[in-house]
Amino acid sequence: MTSTDFHVFDTTLRDGAQREGVSYSVADKLAVARLLDEIGVGYIEGGWPGALPKDTEFFSRARTELQLKHAQLVAFGSTRKAGVAVEDDLQVRALLDAETPVVCLVAKSDVRHVREALRTTLEENLAMVADTVAFLVGHGRRVFVDCEHFFDGYAADPGYGVRVLDAAFAAGAEVGVLCDTNGGMLPMGVGRVVADVRARTPGKLGIHCQDDTGCAVANTLAAVEAGVTHVQGTANGYGERAGNADTFVLVANLVTKMGIPAVPAECLPELQRVSHAIAELANIAPDDHQPYVGASAFAHKAGLHASAIKVSPGLYNHLDPTVVGNDMRILVTEMAGRASVELKGRELGVDLAGQADAIGRVVDQVKVLEADGWSFEAADASFELLLRSQLPEAPPPLFELESYRTSVEHWRNGVVVSEATVKVHVDGERIISTGEGNGPVNALDNALRQALVSRYPQLADVALADYKVRILGWKGGTSATTRVLIDTTDGAGEWTTVGVHANIVEASWHALVDALAYAVLRRPQP
Numbered sequence: 001m002t003s004t005d006f007h008v009f010d011t012t013l014r015d016g017a018q019r020e021g022v023s024y025s026v027a028d029k030l031a032v033a034r035l036l037d038e039i040g041v042g043y044i045e046g047g048w049p050g051a052l053p054k055d056t057e058f059f060s061r062a063r064t065e066l067q068l069k070h071a072q073l074v075a076f077g078s079t080r081k082a083g084v085a086v087e088d089d090l091q092v093r094a095l096l097d098a099e100t101p102v103v104c105l106v107a108k109s110d111v112r113h114v115r116e117a118l119r120t121t122l123e124e125n126l127a128m129v130a131d132t133v134a135f136l137v138g139h140g141r142r143v144f145v146d147c148e149h150f151f152d153g154y155a156a157d158p159g160y161g162v163r164v165l166d167a168a169f170a171a172g173a174e175v176g177v178l179c180d181t182n183g184g185m186l187p188m189g190v191g192r193v194v195a196d197v198r199a200r201t202p203g204k205l206g207i208h209c210q211d212d213t214g215c216a217v218a219n220t221l222a223a224v225e226a227g228v229t230h231v232q233g234t235a236n237g238y239g240e241r242a243g244n245a246d247t248f249v250l251v252a253n254l255v256t257k258m259g260i261p262a263v264p265a266e267c268l269p270e271l272q273r274v275s276h277a278i279a280e281l282a283n284i285a286p287d288d289h290q291p292y293v294g295a296s297a298f299a300h301k302a303g304l305h306a307s308a309i310k311v312s313p314g315l316y317n318h319l320d321p322t323v324v325g326n327d328m329r330i331l332v333t334e335m336a337g338r339a340s341v342e343l344k345g346r347e348l349g350v351d352l353a354g355q356a357d358a359i360g361r362v363v364d365q366v367k368v369l370e371a372d373g374w375s376f377e378a379a380d381a382s383f384e385l386l387l388r389s390q391l392p393e394a395p396p397p398l399f400e401l402e403s404y405r406t407s408v409e410h411w412r413n414g415v416v417v418s419e420a421t422v423k424v425h426v427d428g429e430r431i432i433s434t435g436e437g438n439g440p441v442n443a444l445d446n447a448l449r450q451a452l453v454s455r456y457p458q459l460a461d462v463a464l465a466d467y468k469v470r471i472l473g474w475k476g477g478t479s480a481t482t483r484v485l486i487d488t489t490d491g492a493g494e495w496t497t498v499g500v501h502a503n504i505v506e507a508s509w510h511a512l513v514d515a516l517a518y519a520v521l522r523r524p525q526p
């Protein structure tokens, strides 16, 4: 099979936009289309012109603003209305006005929907399909037909769905897409129906699966196994209700597991980047646990996994993560063993050769600290400092603390200010420094950086980017433990540090000191 025989059809901009909470601007839609083109899909369904003004504008701007390398743009719409001549149907006209090379029509293929939703006859629905396809083909369009509720309809009256397909093919449609619109199917049922339909019609078949049973990807693959050569999906599985088959997971599975050249080989490593970029445009946090492209998709926490990965990464990875643009990561937590620390050291560029004792001490310390509420899996910078502190060439501490103090004042006029004083010793010199801030941690950060900046000028570029607090109530009673995670940036990179204590300011102080120590470790010379 070649990639020209097999189509990946992405409907992020049509069905994906039906997800609750998503609302793209036209500029967003153009940006999403460009990104989808970079992963090499064959078709990008851009929306429903004539129904949504934004989609009409999208197709109009696409004519001049979209230069697609791989994909053809598709306009979506429904068959003509019952009892209306096709040339008089304004929505069908709007499909022509979109000037796309391909049109995807949604057609009813379930007798119940024809009778109850369209309130027309089975024969009129067949005529609606045939007329609309023929009209669009007559105007030079390639036409695909989404047969809505195909699987539910097949259970009620298998013959009717096939008649809809036959009517579409006879009128010139290129693909008849079997849609699991309500998303209630399981892979075994999809496979059976597709094989049956495959035997009853020679036309090219496609599949469109909603994810209401959590099986959209599996259902799509079962349909491919049974003979469809056109698959529909959406970026990150966005879509109506529970969503659709995830285009990224589909593409990765088709290419790497089923050996189908669904997209050009050089596009596969773009999957992770494009997935995250589209999540950004959709304003949805990426799902870390998304197969193939999630940040945790190749992250290993268990010590036993790491010990085998040290011998050969393939022993605990189903795929080389770089194939889809992802990375393997080792997490060092209470579940780590010596191999986890060794591999993490490699990842961080720390040479641990001949350091078996130090590695053992780090494993033990992490287990003890995590039992006290510390967590290093999201705080690589604190872990690296801990690791290096056990090595013979351990970096010296930036300073010795004599004391710190911080206060919060609430003035009568409602203004709240904080002040902090730190007393530290740097290279034998005693420095007292005071800082103000909008909160005690901000004030401490200002005071400490001011105390250190003449000795470590690189700290002038450092700023706290994010601050997260979690109260760990599991110690019981009033002595809850507080865990603070601080993200810090120096403009060139970002790192995360952790601090834990019953007192939130002291927990923050630990994370803050690590943040500055790591800034100096990153850039020893200013």
Ligand SMILES: CC(=O)SCCNC(=O)CCNC(=O)[C@H](O)C(C)(C)COP(=O)(O)OP(=O)(O)OC[C@H]1O[C@@H](n2cnc3c(N)ncnc32)[C@H](O)[C@@H]1OP(=O)(O)O
Residues within 6 Å of the ligand: 015, 048, 050, 051, 052, 078, 079, 080, 081, 082, 106, 107, 108, 117, 118, 119, 128, 148, 181, 240
């Ligand atoms: C399975 C899917 O996800 S398909 C995609 C669904 N997407 C959307 O619905 C998003 C965009 N939709 C819209 O903007 C609007 O619903 C519109 C413009 C399409 C229609 O709006 P309205 O004209 O106000 O009608 P309304 O949505 O209430 O009803 C749809 C009409 O289309 C008819 N219809 C539904 N499916 C089809 C079809 N496949 N072929 C022909 N007509 C259809 C219905 O019978 C109904 O007709 P009626 O007006 O004679 O009762």
Ligand SMILES: CC(=O)C(=O)O
Residues within 6 Å of the ligand: 015, 106, 146, 147, 148, 149, 179, 180, 181, 182, 208, 210
């Ligand atoms: C066409 C479509 O989105 C569906 O049937 O679910």
